[in-house]
Amino acid sequence: MTKVTTLQLLDPLKVFVEYDTRYEIYVAQCLQTGHLVTADDPDTVKNMIAELLEDEVSLAFKNNDISSLLANPASLELRAKWELAAITAPEQLDRRTIKIVHGEVPQELRLLLGQAEVETAVTIVTGRTARAA
Amino acid sequence: MVIRVLKDHYSVVCDRVENREYYLRFKQLSTGLTIQGMTHAKGALISPRFLLQILERFHISIPDFLESLNVVPIRKQPRSAV
Numbered sequence: 625m626t627k628v629t630t631l632q633l634l635d636p637l638k639v640f641v642e643y644d645t646r647y648e649i650y651v652a653q654c655l656q657t658g659h660l661v662t663a664d665d666p667d668t669v670k671n672m673i674a675e676l677l678e679d680e681v682s683l684a685f686k687n688n689d690i691s692s693l694l695a696n697p698a699s700l701e702l703r704a705k706w707e708l709a710a711i712t713a714p715e716q717l718d719r720r721t722i723k724i725v726h727g728e729v730p731q732e733l734r735l736l737l738g739q740a741e742v743e744t745a746v747t748i749v750t751g752r753t754a755r756a757a
Numbered sequence: 758m759v760i761r762v763l764k765d766h767y768s769v770v771c772d773r774v775e776n777r778e779y780y781l782r783f784k785q786l787s788t789g790l791t792i793q794g795m796t797h798a799k800g801a802l803i804s805p806r807f808l809l810q811i812l813e814r815f816h817i818s819i820p821d822f823l824e825s826l827n828v829v830p831i832r833k834q835p836r837s838a839v
Contacts, residue, residue, distance in 0.1 A: 644806060647804065647805050647806060649797065649804055649806065651806050658810075659793065659794065660794060660806060660807055660810050661794060661795050661807070662797045662798070662804035662806050662807060663797065663798040663799075664797075664798055668798055668799075672795055672798075672799065676780075676793065676794070676795060679780075680793055692791070696792075696814065
């Protein structure tokens with residue numbers, strides 16, 4: 625029987641990178657953990673989120689506190705944007721690995737960075753309709 | 758300034774990581790809620806996007822925070838922008 629570890633549940637970590645036209649900055653946010661970083665160019669913001677996630681996931685494992693790590697995920701809208709980017713331009717997904725100190729041996733965790741070339745807006749339709757009173 | 762307001766008005770303390778001044782770990786002492794992040798481009802400023810996320814995490818409304826920001830006296834000594 626294959627044993628599923630907690631680390632496997634986080635693999636891959638998904639990150640969405642987009643340009644915020646209001647503040648004129650690049651923003652990278654992890655879908656599962658909600659961690660967010662900003663910079664003036666996409667390469668810097670990708671390196672920053674990789675560094676942050678490497679540290680925070682390692683710390684969560686060290687403290688045996690995965691629930692806190694996953695307590696504040698990104699919005700549904702951002703998840704939809706990532707999925708849209710992954711479907712429409714899978715070749716543009718930036719695939720990286722980060723080293724996680726989990727137990728005595730460092731392990732690798734995949735990082736999938738989706739990116740929108742332009743600012744996108746996703747509307748979530750719930751299917752609910754207003755009923756007249 | 759932001760870090761001082763968070764500490765003085767909302768009991769949110771910021772732990773710095775040694776040799777990485779850009780690394781920010783906030784914790785609200787009254788609730789135990791936490792959030793981690795970095796300054797914008799590892800510089801001296803917190804970006805508005807991260808600030809909004811911090812306020813949301815600690816359930817601080819934007820008008821309330823702006824009001825708190827206005828009542829903080831300006832220090833004469835030059836300090837870090839964050």
